[in-house]
Amino acid sequence: MRQAVILAAGEGQRLRPFTATKPKAMLNIAGKPILEYVIESLAQNGIRSIVLVVGYRKEQIFDYIGSGKQFGVDITYITQEKQLGSAHALTQAKGVTENEFLVLSGGNLIEPNTIAQFVGLKPEAVLAKRVNNPIRYGVLTIEEGVVKKIDEKPKQPKSNIINTGIYAFTTNIFRFTEPELNIPDALNNMLTQGYPINAQETDGTWLDVLYPWDILSLNDVVVRRIRAKLGGTIETGVSVKGLVSVGKNTVMRSNSYIAGPVIIGDNCDIGPNVCILPATSIGDNVVISPFTEIKNSVIGDDVNIGPGCIIQDSVIDKGCVIKGHFAACGGEAEVKINDEYHKVSMGVMLGEGCSLGNNVVAQPGVIMGNYSQVQALKLIGGRLPDRSLIF
Amino acid sequence: MCGIIGYIGERQAHPILLGCLKRLEYRGYDSCGIAIAGNSINVYKNTVRAEELRKAAPQLDGTLGIGHTRWATHGQPSQANAHPHCDCDGKIAVVHNGIITNFQGLKQKLIHEGHKFISETDTEIIPHLIEKYYRGDLERAVEAALDDIEGSYAIIVLMASEDKLVAARKDSPLIIGLGDRENFIASDVPAILDYTNRVIYLEEGDMGVVTKDNIKIRRDGIEINREEHKISWSVDEAQRGGYEHFMLKEIHEQPRVIRDTLVGRVSVAEPTVDLAAMRDKGIESMLILACGTSYHAALTGKYIIEELLRIPVRVELASEFICYGQTLTGTEAIVITQSGETADILRAMRRLKEVGCQVLAITNVVGSTASRIADQTIYTRAGPEISVAATKSFMAQLMVLYWLIMSYSKVDSRRLASMLLALRQMPSKVQQVLNNGYKILEHANNLSGYDNVFFIARGINFPIALEGALKLKEISYIHAEGYAAGELKHGPFALLRSDTPVIAIVAQDNTYEAMLTNIREIKARSSPVIALAEEGDEVIGGLVDSVITVPQVDAIFSPVVNTVALQLLAYYTAKQRGCPIDFPRNLAKSVTVE
Numbered sequence: 001m002r003q004a005v006i007l008a009a010g011e012g013q014r015l016r017p018f019t020a021t022k023p024k025a026m027l028n029i030a031g032k033p034i035l036e037y038v039i040e041s042l043a044q045n046g047i048r049s050i051v052l053v054v055g056y057r058k059e060q061i062f063d064y065i066g067s068g069k070q071f072g073v074d075i076t077y078i079t080q081e082k083q084l085g086s087a088h089a090l091t092q093a094k095g096v097t098e099n100e101f102l103v104l105s106g107g108n109l110i111e112p113n114t115i116a117q118f119v120g121l122k123p124e125a126v127l128a129k130r131v132n133n134p135i136r137y138g139v140l141t142i143e144e145g146v147v148k149k150i151d152e153k154p155k156q157p158k159s160n161i162i163n164t165g166i167y168a169f170t171t172n173i174f175r176f177t178e179p180e181l182n183i184p185d186a187l188n189n190m191l192t193q194g195y196p197i198n199a200q201e202t203d204g205t206w207l208d209v210l211y212p213w214d215i216l217s218l219n220d221v222v223v224r225r226i227r228a229k230l231g232g233t234i235e236t237g238v239s240v241k242g243l244v245s246v247g248k249n250t251v252m253r254s255n256s257y258i259a260g261p262v263i264i265g266d267n268c269d270i271g272p273n274v275c276i277l278p279a280t281s282i283g284d285n286v287v288i289s290p291f292t293e294i295k296n297s298v299i300g301d302d303v304n305i306g307p308g309c310i311i312q313d314s315v316i317d318k319g320c321v322i323k324g325h326f327a328a329c330g331g332e333a334e335v336k337i338n339d340e341y342h343k344v345s346m347g348v349m350l351g352e353g354c355s356l357g358n359n360v361v362a363q364p365g366v367i368m369g370n371y372s373q374v375q376a377l378k379l380i381g382g383r384l385p386d387r388s389l390i391f
Numbered sequence: 392m393c394g395i396i397g398y399i400g401e402r403q404a405h406p407i408l409l410g411c412l413k414r415l416e417y418r419g420y421d422s423c424g425i426a427i428a429g430n431s432i433n434v435y436k437n438t439v440r441a442e443e444l445r446k447a448a449p450q451l452d453g454t455l456g457i458g459h460t461r462w463a464t465h466g467q468p469s470q471a472n473a474h475p476h477c478d479c480d481g482k483i484a485v486v487h488n489g490i491i492t493n494f495q496g497l498k499q500k501l502i503h504e505g506h507k508f509i510s511e512t513d514t515e516i517i518p519h520l521i522e523k524y525y526r527g528d529l530e531r532a533v534e535a536a537l538d539d540i541e542g543s544y545a546i547i548v549l550m551a552s553e554d555k556l557v558a559a560r561k562d563s564p565l566i567i568g569l570g571d572r573e574n575f576i577a578s579d580v581p582a583i584l585d586y587t588n589r590v591i592y593l594e595e596g597d598m599g600v601v602t603k604d605n606i607k608i609r610r611d612g613i614e615i616n617r618e619e620h621k622i623s624w625s626v627d628e629a630q631r632g633g634y635e636h637f638m639l640k641e642i643h644e645q646p647r648v649i650r651d652t653l654v655g656r657v658s659v660a661e662p663t664v665d666l667a668a669m670r671d672k673g674i675e676s677m678l679i680l681a682c683g684t685s686y687h688a689a690l691t692g693k694y695i696i697e698e699l700l701r702i703p704v705r706v707e708l709a710s711e712f713i714c715y716g717q718t719l720t721g722t723e724a725i726v727i728t729q730s731g732e733t734a735d736i737l738r739a740m741r742r743l744k745e746v747g748c749q750v751l752a753i754t755n756v757v758g759s760t761a762s763r764i765a766d767q768t769i770y771t772r773a774g775p776e777i778s779v780a781a782t783k784s785f786m787a788q789l790m791v792l793y794w795l796i797m798s799y800s801k802v803d804s805r806r807l808a809s810m811l812l813a814l815r816q817m818p819s820k821v822q823q824v825l826n827n828g829y830k831i832l833e834h835a836n837n838l839s840g841y842d843n844v845f846f847i848a849r850g851i852n853f854p855i856a857l858e859g860a861l862k863l864k865e866i867s868y869i870h871a872e873g874y875a876a877g878e879l880k881h882g883p884f885a886l887l888r889s890d891t892p893v894i895a896i897v898a899q900d901n902t903y904e905a906m907l908t909n910i911r912e913i914k915a916r917s918s919p920v921i922a923l924a925e926e927g928d929e930v931i932g933g934l935v936d937s938v939i940t941v942p943q944v945d946a947i948f949s950p951v952v953n954t955v956a957l958q959l960l961a962y963y964t965a966k967q968r969g970c971p972i973d974f975p976r977n978l979a980k981s982v983t984v985e
Contacts (some may be wrong), residue, residue, distance in 0.1 A: 058633065059825065059828070061633065061644065062634055063644065065632070065634075074630075075633075077633040142858075142966065175667070267650065284650060285650055285815060287812075287815065301650075301818065301819070302816055302819040304812055304816070318822070319820070319822070319823075320814070321820025343395075352823075353819055353820075370941075371926075
């Protein structure tokens with residue numbers, strides 16, 4: 001197997017506000033977009049010819065991945081103009097694939113060992129994985145390494161073995177994907193017509209993001225596996241405990257306390273007297289002012305956080321400006337997405353480019369749209385659309 | 392403006408030369424050609440671009456050759472005028488970038504001596520001069536020929552039966568690339584990055600003699616050493632990476648370019664470049680020189696300096712500055728040049744140095760001629776720019792100016808802190824404009840049907856109106872003019888009709904009310920008006936036909952977001968009109984001739 005097709009055209013609509021400006025594959029987990037984990041895993045398994053099917057906000061992928069040279073792979077871009085489904089996306093790549101190829105989603109985080117065995121399997125094949133909550137996926141019935149049946153999103157799943165959306169195909173697959181919109185439907189047609197589909201189970205990492213707060217749990221898993229490095233300037237009196245990675249040109253000012261796993265990007269200005277606690281990822285060009293505590297959170301590029309803030313279990317996207325004494329503490333909350341209620345434990349989910357005045361307090365479970373503005377001394381709660389003005 | 396390349400080694404020269412020429416096309420592309428030395432010299436050239444030449448050319452056998460992609464200065468683009476040029480016997484071939492000013496006289500003399508000329512070019516005299524002086528030592532002959540020549544040149548000479556290339560430069564760039572049992576000579580680094588990242592920059596007046604495993608550099612007949620540089624960037628950055636055009640790719644790179652250009656610079660506003668005069672006694676005035684798009688960055692710089700430093704600034708076009716005499720004393724001068732090779736800039740710099748000016752260069756090309764003439768250089772970290780229309784390099788120039796001036800600014804610390812915060816937010820604000828590209832596309836589709844467009848603004852955005860008009864005209868071929876809004880009534884009003892759209896930049900600063908008045912005047916002449924206005928401006932929508940919104944920023948940084956919006960507008964307009972966006976007709980990337 002020498003080639004892979006990565007499907008990265010989709011938005012991930014349930015992940016708004018974070019996907020209003022970027023595709024799901026470009027969500028940042030522990031300092032890198034999900035797509036980069038997928039590409040790295042392929043490269044490490046010797047697959048360096050990659051067809052990337054892009055669509056929604058494809059420029060974000062072009063800007064980051066480019067020709068692929070810096071990741072050691074060659075990328076061919078194919079555009080899916082309308083995001084109609086995975087089979088439709090794959091069909092767009094017809095004509096540029098070799099005879100055998102892998103198919104993966106750019107929106108599921110994997111690691112090299114996840115597919116190490118699978119790349120040797122004979123097509124057509126599907127990679128399976130046991131998960132705790134299979135009802136959102138295609139549940140597989142497997143007998144002696146061969147797929148018997150795929151039940152899409154069953155109300156009462158027969159097992160907890162699901163389809164990861166990672167496949168090994170030959171060009172035969174296009175006969176089945178062309179008339180369908182989704183790959184599982186194409187596979188079921190194959191099964192009905194008597195074509196065998198092999199299955200292999202992996203115990204490697206395979207993580208999906210369905211809702212905004214899933215970013216935190218993925219980050220928690222992946223940030224534990226970063227490589228420690230201390231770039232930039234670490235002033236005297238800074239305590240660094242555990243696994244910590246600090247990027248180049250970042251300044252960590254006196255008396256700051258960093259307890260890993262923590263990853264901090266390039267060109268940040270942090271402290272003095274800042275406390276960054278486990279499972280936190282901080283992007284590039286971020287400023288964190290004195291006496292702020294950040295815990296189990298993901299902070300995007302160009303964010304500016306004022307003095308005396310408490311930020312827990314939160315995701316703060318690119319370019320937010322937060323003045324002093326912002327309080328976003330984690331806690332139980334009920335959040336409504338697409339008419340479904342979810343009981344979650346989280347702080348806030350803050351979209352891109354928001355601006356918060358001094359002493360804003362956020363109730364647990366706030367999801368605030370991109371480019372929103374909040375005046376000083378406001379209490380915010382619930383779900384707020386893009387460009388909300390809270391005065 | 393031309394690009395030249397030479398190869399000597401063990402591989403077939405033909406495909407390597409054509410590959411390198413393709414990367415040099417930004418320097419000109421009206422014709423190209425190659426010469427390969429086997430037992431004799433075989434030349435193949437035509438009025439086509441490298442890709443077509445690759446398809447059309449017969450396979451020329453040999454491991455030693457030269458190539459050229461041309462930008463016509465003397466003589467029409469034609470097969471005869473394309474390089475390489477040869478001597479009478481076809482034994483010596485030369486490629487040349489530059490202009491020989493005394494070629495008419497030399498040509499008459501050579502014709503009188505019996506030499507036969509085929510082309511109208513200045514270059515052709517070089518192989519004939521070398522032929523004239525050749526007595527068995529090619530280097531001597533080249534030196535003698537160059538002694539006769541006045542003007543600028545970077546040349547590579549190839550001679551049948553000689554297993555080497557001879558190269559020389561004066562006022563035109565030239566580098567040597569060091570490979571493993573092979574070596575390269577090229578106008579610039581990206582041309583050869585597919586093959587090697589070790590280069591030697593030739594200096595003014597250097598002559599290089601290159602064989603497949605040896606480099607000799609001579610100056611005034613004496614052998615000297617030149618330092619080897621390792622290039623850290625890759626050709627990757629010079630590829631399109633998914634985008635249809637380099638221009639759109641480079642527009643989208645701007646958030647990263649801003650971050651890169653400001654890396655390590657904006658933490659605290661402490662000066663890292665030592666403008667000696669400013670430090671010691673404070674200076675009374677400043678001179679900024681530039682050409683083209685860089686001139687618009689310079690004009691923006693004038694507004695920033697006058698606001699933050701409170702000193703008068705004079706901005707001059709380098710091409711004008713070199714034409715007439717002014718009184719200059721030892722003032723501080725800044726020159727802004729993307730390539731660092733713009734001929735007018737280099738001449739102006741030499742003149743400034745002669746009268747004792749301190750010259751600070753802002754350029755994108757490490758090791759460029761400008762950086763070597765200047766007392767100090769600040770590099771914009773934009774990476775190589777391929778599209779002829781400058782976008783990210785302009786942005787990087789603006790960022791350097793902001794940062795440089797802020798580090799010397801005399802404003803109070805509260806204002807400075809808020810500006811530093813705003814500067815750090817620029818990558819995100821620019822990304823916000825880019826994310827809005829789909830909406831700008833609609834405005835562009837509408838604009839593409841017109842033949843004349845005016846761009847107006849006041850204050851710090853006036854240079855951005857000029858830049859917006861320049862971008863539109865150079866890539867979409869729509870006639871566009873940038874005007875200070877207050878000047879419209881002194882003439883251009885006569886041109887305003889319902890088919891003359893006006894694009895008005897409306898910033899939230901002290902020009903706002905005046906701009907609204909100007910827009911009302913224009914609407915009274917029934918011209919369609921497109922406004923560039925900040926998000927949250929409730930008034931503007933009622934006055935104009937359509938609004939392109941840009942994110943709210945501190946007014947002093949409004950040029951940044953407005954520039955990006957106008958770049959996208961120009962790009963999509965040109966695309967709608969089906970123009971060859973990356974290589975507009977009659978234009979070359981940097982102008983290395985006067």
